[in-house]
Amino acid sequence: MVPFIDVMLVLLIIFMVTAPLITPSMIALPKVGKAPGQPPKPIQIEISKDEVIQIKSAGNTTTVKLGEVGAAVKRLQPAVPAGEQVTPVVISADKSIKYETVVKVMDGLQRAGVARVGLSVQTGN
Numbered sequence: 090m091v092p093f094i095d096v097m098l099v100l101l102i103i104f105m106v107t108a109p110l111i112t113p114s115m116i117a118l119p120k121v122g123k124a125p126g127q128p129p130k131p132i133q134i135e136i137s138k139d140e141v142i143q144i145k146s147a148g149n150t151t152t153v154k155l156g157e158v159g160a161a162v163k164r165l166q167p168a169v170p171a172g173e174q175v176t177p178v179v180i181s182a183d184k185s186i187k188y189e190t191v192v193k194v195m196d197g198l199q200r201a202g203v204a205r206v207g208l209s210v211q212t213g214n
Contacts (some may be wrong), residue, residue: 098207128177129176132144132145132165132178133145133178134162135166135182136190137186138185140155142154155197159201160201162201164179178203178205178207179208180194180207183195191206
């Protein structure tokens with residue numbers, strides 16, 4: 090047991106002497122360009138407890154029926170030149186409504202050709 094302790098103490102001294110001599114390595118991080126501008130404000134679709142669908146965009150609120158959601162959002166999205174971002178759509182639905190309603194809204198948006206659709210959730214703590 091004693092030779093083992095001697096070897097460990099010698100190794101400890103070696104590491105203590107050499108540790109300050111080792112230079113920390115530098116990492117060359119990649120560079121990225123800046124975004125061309127602020128991302129566009131999303132169009133918000135809110136589905137309430139009684140399944141009333143409201144579309145909010147630029148301070149305006151419109152109540153629509155389930156079958157008209159895609160066309161209404163498509164009218165609100167401006168024409169976007171090539172290379173720029175399309176206005177995103179965010180769906181906020183009450184947790185007590187049927188999942189089927191949210192899927193039908195997403196299907197209507199997909200059929201209308203809306204590309205960027207997201208779901209709004211609340212983080213739990």
